[in-house]
Amino acid sequence: MHIVVCIKQVPDSAQIRVHPVTNTIMRQGVPAIINPYDLFALEEALRLKDKFGGTITVITMGPPQAEAALRKALSFGADDAILVTDRAFAGADTLATSCALASVIRQIQNNMPVDMVFTGKQTIDGDTAQVGPGVAKRLGLQLLSYVSRIAAVDVEQREIVVQRRAEGGVQVLKTALPCLVTMLEGTNEMRFATMPNMFRAARHPLKVWDKDAAGIEDMTKIGLKGSPTVVSKVFAPTPKSARAEIIAVESGEPKDMAVTLLAKMFTRFPQIEKQLTQQA
Amino acid sequence: MSETAPARKGKRKFELDPRLAGYKGVWVFIEHERGRVHPVSWELLGEGRKLADMLGVALSGVVLGEPGATTRNFCEEAFYHGADRCYLIEDDILKDYRNEPFTKGMTDLVNAHQPEILLLGATTQGRDLAGSVATTLQTGLTADCTGLTIDPDNRSLAATRPTFGGSLLCTIVTLNYRPQMATVRPRVMAMPARDESRRGAIVEHPLNMVEANIITKVLEYIPDAMQDKPQLPFADIIVSGGRGMKKPENFQLIWDLAQVLGAEVGASRPVVQAGWADLERQVGQSGKTVRPKLYIAAGISGAIQHRVGMEASDCIVAINNDPNAPIFDFATFGIVGNAMHILPALTETFRQQLATTKIAS
Amino acid sequence: MSEKFDAIVVGAGPSGNTAAYTLAKSGLNVLQLERGETPGTKNVQGAILYSDALERIIPDFRDDAPLERHLIEQRMWVLDDESFVGSHYRSEGFNQPPYNRYTIIRAAFDKWFSEKVRQAGALVICETTVTDLLRDDKNRVVGVQVDREGGSIYADVVILADGVNSLLAKKAGFHAELDPTHVGLAVKEMHFLPEETIEQRFNVGEDEGVVIELFGKVTQGMMGTGFLYTNKESLSIGVGCMLSDFKTQKISPYALLENMKNHPSIKPLLADGEMKEYTAHLIPEGGYKAIPRIAGDGWMIVGDAGMFVNAVHREGSNLAMTTGRLAAETVVALMQESKPMTEANLAAYRNRLDDSFVMKDLKKYKEMPEIFHRNNQFFTTYPELINRSAHTMLKVDGVDKKTKEREIFSSFTHKRSLFGLMGDAYKLWRAFR
Numbered sequence A: 001m002h003i004v005v006c007i008k009q010v011p012d013s014a015q016i017r018v019h020p021v022t023n024t025i026m027r028q029g030v031p032a033i034i035n036p037y038d039l040f041a042l043e044e045a046l047r048l049k050d051k052f053g054g055t056i057t058v059i060t061m062g063p064p065q066a067e068a069a070l071r072k073a074l075s076f077g078a079d080d081a082i083l084v085t086d087r088a089f090a091g092a093d094t095l096a097t098s099c100a101l102a103s104v105i106r107q108i109q110n111n112m113p114v115d116m117v118f119t120g121k122q123t124i125d126g127d128t129a130q131v132g133p134g135v136a137k138r139l140g141l142q143l144l145s146y147v148s149r150i151a152a153v154d155v156e157q158r159e160i161v162v163q164r165r166a167e168g169g170v171q172v173l174k175t176a177l178p179c180l181v182t183m184l185e186g187t188n189e190m191r192f193a194t195m196p197n198m199f200r201a202a203r204h205p206l207k208v209w210d211k212d213a214a215g216i217e218d219m220t221k222i223g224l225k226g227s228p229t230v231v232s233k234v235f236a237p238t239p240k241s242a243r244a245e246i247i248a249v250e251s252g253e254p255k256d257m258a259v260t261l262l263a264k265m266f267t268r269f270p271q272i273e274k275q276l277t278q279q280a
Numbered sequence B: 001m002s003e004t005a006p007a008r009k010g011k012r013k014f015e016l017d018p019r020l021a022g023y024k025g026v027w028v029f030i031e032h033e034r035g036r037v038h039p040v041s042w043e044l045l046g047e048g049r050k051l052a053d054m055l056g057v058a059l060s061g062v063v064l065g066e067p068g069a070t071t072r073n074f075c076e077e078a079f080y081h082g083a084d085r086c087y088l089i090e091d092d093i094l095k096d097y098r099n100e101p102f103t104k105g106m107t108d109l110v111n112a113h114q115p116e117i118l119l120l121g122a123t124t125q126g127r128d129l130a131g132s133v134a135t136t137l138q139t140g141l142t143a144d145c146t147g148l149t150i151d152p153d154n155r156s157l158a159a160t161r162p163t164f165g166g167s168l169l170c171t172i173v174t175l176n177y178r179p180q181m182a183t184v185r186p187r188v189m190a191m192p193a194r195d196e197s198r199r200g201a202i203v204e205h206p207l208n209m210v211e212a213n214i215i216t217k218v219l220e221y222i223p224d225a226m227q228d229k230p231q232l233p234f235a236d237i238i239v240s241g242g243r244g245m246k247k248p249e250n251f252q253l254i255w256d257l258a259q260v261l262g263a264e265v266g267a268s269r270p271v272v273q274a275g276w277a278d279l280e281r282q283v284g285q286s287g288k289t290v291r292p293k294l295y296i297a298a299g300i301s302g303a304i305q306h307r308v309g310m311e312a313s314d315c316i317v318a319i320n321n322d323p324n325a326p327i328f329d330f331a332t333f334g335i336v337g338n339a340m341h342i343l344p345a346l347t348e349t350f351r352q353q354l355a356t357t358k359i360a361s
Numbered sequence C: 001m002s003e004k005f006d007a008i009v010v011g012a013g014p015s016g017n018t019a020a021y022t023l024a025k026s027g028l029n030v031l032q033l034e035r036g037e038t039p040g041t042k043n044v045q046g047a048i049l050y051s052d053a054l055e056r057i058i059p060d061f062r063d064d065a066p067l068e069r070h071l072i073e074q075r076m077w078v079l080d081d082e083s084f085v086g087s088h089y090r091s092e093g094f095n096q097p098p099y100n101r102y103t104i105i106r107a108a109f110d111k112w113f114s115e116k117v118r119q120a121g122a123l124v125i126c127e128t129t130v131t132d133l134l135r136d137d138k139n140r141v142v143g144v145q146v147d148r149e150g151g152s153i154y155a156d157v158v159i160l161a162d163g164v165n166s167l168l169a170k171k172a173g174f175h176a177e178l179d180p181t182h183v184g185l186a187v188k189e190m191h192f193l194p195e196e197t198i199e200q201r202f203n204v205g206e207d208e209g210v211v212i213e214l215f216g217k218v219t220q221g222m223m224g225t226g227f228l229y230t231n232k233e234s235l236s237i238g239v240g241c242m243l244s245d246f247k248t249q250k251i252s253p254y255a256l257l258e259n260m261k262n263h264p265s266i267k268p269l270l271a272d273g274e275m276k277e278y279t280a281h282l283i284p285e286g287g288y289k290a291i292p293r294i295a296g297d298g299w300m301i302v303g304d305a306g307m308f309v310n311a312v313h314r315e316g317s318n319l320a321m322t323t324g325r326l327a328a329e330t331v332v333a334l335m336q337e338s339k340p341m342t343e344a345n346l347a348a349y350r351n352r353l354d355d356s357f358v359m360k361d362l363k364k365y366k367e368m369p370e371i372f373h374r375n376n377q378f379f380t381t382y383p384e385l386i387n388r389s390a391h392t393m394l395k396v397d398g399v400d401k402k403t404k405e406r407e408i409f410s411s412f413t414h415k416r417s418l419f420g421l422m423g424d425a426y427k428l429w430r431a432f433r
């Protein structure tokens, strides 16, 4: 089984700060991590490899520093890693990203057929959940999104059964390989790398592909040029003009505060009182 | 080293490609599962109505489903919620949602009728479909929007969404590509009034697929056990607790008040991460968006990522012992004090109040 | 099959990086292990970088190292509760390249340094904690054990560069438990401000920086000092005191720093800043007398792990780099002569240290820790007296200056007898001798 896992290196958004004066993003010291959702995809792929054997190739499109994300993936047990990096890819939106990734996977296919592609549910920086479906469409792969569990894989019959999160329930889907799975969060827990894998990851000769190696022919389909969407404005959320009416009572007693609050609230929002009375 | 956000500078002036000028109208995908339309579709019709009126074009719903009264009824409901027209594909293949046939149906419709805007819910179904459709049509898609409007300069859709982990917002436009697609989360837009007197036209279309050629099959659908799943997004009253509740035991005070009010319990992210409440209860950017009549927030600072999930509530009551907590900047009422004392007092007061109204009625 | 290296360096702080860099540059097969996610993530420093020690191994470090500001001005403030008396030294001489001292942010700096180590040829592996030393039947150190499956790794020599409170050295019995009177506990915060604001507030130009050393009531009677450094677009502010003092006085380090930040002379410097990182770290301050055994069969200790810090001058990273370099040079020399890494052979490291500024400086101040520790008037009474004197002298209120001088003198002798004052002067002289 040959599995390709798409991972992205993202700034740890929990640590991003906005400049108080200029309203710009301050990235200094913000650590870059593997998109947390992608780890669920990688671990699921590793489990399939544990079960059925095979090869896992991780790919990422990003700046040269994204090497760190790939090495980390190797330490968890991936077999090979490709860093797709080229100025021509810069400024890509999801459409252009999926175009580039699909092209990379086609190149990989030329050497070794790919049975499955995994992506995370979404990234924490782009947050769109579109790249996975986009790649699937371009490669003509069956799309299994929001997968919460891989129930069964029949390697001989080339069939797979998964549970997919739907609105209000779970769909059990059966499809044929090759397919693309976007993995839901919380579905598994990433393993702890062994020391031999740490050594292997540190020494692994990483493949670095530019746009030519990635098989890009039409330059208008990638990077900024290939991106239909354009950010026209970035701004800070405007504070709501009215500050809260602070409930203050002379006694300072919680009980009196509560009584005052109820009185004020029911006057201003009779619908709330109505709601409560109806319930009662 | 600060850097400017990677906005590709300014409003790029552009002339719409004449080949795209024929794209007219606003479409909303009517999402349904197990015979129920997802409310986000109605919310989107409400928003779509505004956009269509700004542009002076028609608003249409798109319904894909199995043949029968239920599916047709979705079209009627779409008219009640503001649609002028419905594009309908009925086929047994469309009984359950599946990516391949839905993508085909939707792209065929778009190619045939050329809408300028296509809106979908940012649900597991909407996002699955939107990604495939946008890629097939080779057009732009803005995910998870919190605001939609029309740029009067060039009639294009300006979609606003959070960026950089929610610390900032950005407005995204789709240049020379049509339709302009966007997904919007449930409960971000207000539910429009339902008007049964509204009528509209149904435009039918064939799917042109055979089941034997579709590779993916639905074996089973396991509904969630609704009883114990919190229904936060649609709750009328929510009592939420944050890290200021200090200990998991104290969270019981939140439950106590919720019980008296018949309310759902919500939580901020740190509380969920600490395991005091389950993920389903998280309110905010990476949790649920809610818009209840009353939102009581105890021990929650009001960080932007929490705020975006609840600021549409009619009335927000904040309890926080720090008078400078950001939540007081946008709450309706504030109580400065220790939640561990205020909450029991509130519970008791509400209990008494409700008891008296009960006797009175 | 387990891996075997010429040398294993534990830790990727300045000492470990210098050691690994020097070893790898000499062509040895080096493994460096670091427990942090990336080098520097967990490391805390003020931080001031002294160029000299780094220049010796990477002469052109200024070309690409992440340096914040070069220092052109040093302020020394002695504070009481509401005022300070200070001296400023500013020199255009410090503004001539090559600059001598820089502020740095360790997270960025350590990452850069580690990249250099990698480029020099060492194998650097992060997120891996060394849990124990491996020994042979003669009790010689032959490698390390890490916290991962398949984690026994062998080497001819293991260099412990794991920082203050080296658990490894303790576990191996090279160290005793840290003596709380020998370690300082420092807390530090970063406050972010726009570059221009910092430059205006501190009266400096682009890339120029200021150091403020804070002394007196800010440590609430405990032995220690505070500091405020200008980075490119942030300020580092911190305060450190002896661990033992924190324990006996029951003051929380956090409260101490909060209090210091609210001092009327300090608060305006931080105004409108956005606080980010809050960190706490130990500093080995025992000085010369606290230095443990630093080498044995198959092992050496460098940097903070060996207590190599000059607390008086706030030097640490440069001693760390120097000890790291000297240890590595010792190993390289032995390897070249094909000599084994025995305790006797590694003793050459101690000799190199004795010849360097490291041991000379530490010896010079060897009495210092004890003197300050036993005499807390240096941190309470004097700062108050000095500030009160300044106040008395500067306040224009119709009292003649002669009377004021008398008043000041009597306030000193009242607080500390004449005898006490002379004793203190002697102690200070001894400490700095």
Ligand SMILES: Cc1cc2nc3c(=O)[nH]c(=O)nc-3n(C[C@H](O)[C@H](O)[C@H](O)COP(=O)(O)OP(=O)(O)OC[C@H]3O[C@@H](n4cnc5c(N)ncnc54)[C@H](O)[C@@H]3O)c2cc1C
Binding pocket: A013, A014, A015, A124, B165, B166, B241, B242, B243, B244, B245, B267, B268, B269, B270, B271, B282, B283, B284, B285, B286, B287, B288, B298, B299, B300, B301, B302, B303, B304, B305, B306, B309, B319, B320, B321, B322, B325, B337, B338, B339, B340
């Ligand atoms: C990418 C990203 C996504 C995120 N998504 C979400 C999300 O979906 N939802 C979410 O909630 N957060 C989210 N966050 C986290 C968010 O930034 C805040 O960290 C979080 O909302 C803070 O939770 P809190 O208010 O409970 O805790 P805190 O910020 O720690 O606030 C606790 C408050 O309790 C008050 N308090 C303390 N003691 C008492 C007392 N005895 N009585 C009364 N008040 C007291 C304090 O004054 C303080 O204001 C996200 C962050 C990131 C980076």
Ligand SMILES: Cc1cc2nc3c(=O)[nH]c(=O)nc-3n(C[C@H](O)[C@H](O)[C@H](O)COP(=O)(O)OP(=O)(O)OC[C@H]3O[C@@H](n4cnc5c(N)ncnc54)[C@H](O)[C@@H]3O)c2cc1C
Binding pocket: C010, C011, C012, C013, C014, C015, C016, C017, C033, C034, C035, C036, C039, C040, C042, C043, C044, C045, C046, C047, C048, C049, C050, C128, C129, C130, C131, C161, C162, C163, C164, C168, C186, C187, C188, C238, C240, C281, C282, C283, C302, C303, C304, C305, C308, C309, C314, C315, C316, C317, C318, C320
């Ligand atoms: C608040 C403060 C301010 C300071 N200011 C200055 C200053 O301005 N100028 C100056 O020169 N010095 C200053 N110092 C001192 C200076 O920081 C230290 O002397 C210097 O960092 C010591 O370097 P080191 O390499 O020995 O140790 P460290 O920098 O502490 O590095 C030790 C490394 O080892 C790793 N490690 C530890 N245990 C293990 C293990 N078991 N397995 C794997 N890895 C391990 C750690 O993660 C760490 O990366 C300051 C110190 C503090 C706390």
Ligand SMILES: Nc1ncnc2c1ncn2[C@@H]1O[C@H](COP(=O)(O)O)[C@@H](O)[C@H]1O
Binding pocket: A006, A007, A008, A035, A037, A038, A059, A060, A061, A062, A094, A097, A101, A118, A119, A120, A121, A122, A123, A124, A126, A127, A128, A129, A130, A131, A132
């Ligand atoms: N630049 C990229 N390189 C590799 N994989 C990516 C990249 N961007 C997105 N992905 C994959 O696509 C998934 C969805 O991303 P997004 O659509 O940006 O939310 C991620 O979880 C990744 O698996």
